[in-house]
């Protein structure tokens with residue numbers, strides 16, 4: 001079982017050592033934040049700072065994209081499986097350099113938000129991060145315990161095959177109606193690191209942003225398209241949404257599709273080439289008119 | 298309005314859908330031109346937007362057309378292997394396949410979005426494609442997203 005106290009202790013010791021030795025300039029972790037209600041990102045820069053680091057069951061925040069703020073510096077990060085998948089994705093996309101990051105891989109069998117399993121944890125493949133430099137096991141020791149995972153994630157492709165277009169539209173519309181277009185999901189997403197998001201560009205009349213249904217749909221569908229083959233299923237987008245919008249299933253469904261048809265999965269292989277940055281001449285024509293398989297679901 | 302209701306409400310025979318159509322400059326646009334100069338008849342449903350390459354079509358354009366009330370979207374480029382820029386349509390093919398799956402997951406009828414390849418010499422095929430696509434979309438009836446906040 002998880003022993004967060006021992007894990008915190010090990011994390012602090014490790015962080016202090018790395019900082020004292022000068023191996024890294026900062027250790028990225030989480031710090032208690034009563035105002036927000038759960039721990040928020042924090043860079044410990046001196047050995048004295050490490051006392052502020054916390055590790056508990058509310059540490060569900062994906063820290064990967066905070067590394068981008070210090071991309072040219074050497075930084076250590078307290079990372080769970082989802083953070084590590086995201087780091088791998090960012091390395092694949094040339095946003096981070098592996099040699100600049102020390103991964104303190106913290107074993108995790110699922111985080112809690114508002115007393116229930118945090119978004120994304122239901123589909124997490126393993127309690128052990130898939131890449132790490134320093135081990136923090138479930139009991140704070142130097143070995144991973146390989147804990148049992150909830151493994152109750154939705155198979156979106158199966159769901160889609162068993163529903164009608166109408167039912168799928170209803171689900172989408174129900175979530176869209178809740179959205180207030182605050183962009184918190186975009187800000188939290190490891191994949192949404194563009195300096196100028198398409199939603200912030202209002203150069204031409206057709207790019208006007210009014211908070212109406214069509215704009216909200218355009219935002220989420222385009223964001224999903226941009227995340228095709230890049231979403232690491234970390235759940236950050238759902239965790240930060242103030243309106244309880246659950247649209248991660250679209251991203252997950254696309255990931256399933258990309259894995260099935262193009263044999264690519266984000267956050268697995270550091271050497272991989274991004275799915276949309278490559279093609280094969282014999283790629284299946286999965287959506288084309290005239291005799292080809294329609295990707296109907 | 299629900300998709301099934303749309304179908305059963307059997308749209309009148311005369312109704313023609315509005316299909317936002319992206320054609321690549323080098324093959325499909327020339328193919329459409331050939332259909333025109335050869336005086337081949339096809340339904341007046343498409344609104345053509347000429348782009349340099351099917352690889353230039355940002356998925357956002359297609360999404361935008363659909364959520365703003367287009368009845369359908371058609372995209373046509375050079376056949377795989379014939380791209381004027383050598384590989385633009387190979388990238389596009391991956392992107393469009395993913396987009397079509399995404400739209401289907403979100404409840405847009407897969408038939409509303411059509412991708413195809415038409416070469417510069419295929420004027421007759423272009424007319425055929427337009428006819429097929431128009432009929433596929435016509436039976437679905439008008440888009441349920443009737444423009445700005447009409448959902």
Ligand code: SF4
Nearest residue numbers: 189231232234235237
């Ligand atoms: S889309 Fe959501 S689940 Fe996917 S990587 Fe971004 S924040 Fe994580």
Ligand code: SF4
Nearest residue numbers: 179180182183185241
């Ligand atoms: S965080 Fe929620 S409300 Fe805000 S833009 Fe994203 S889905 Fe909409």
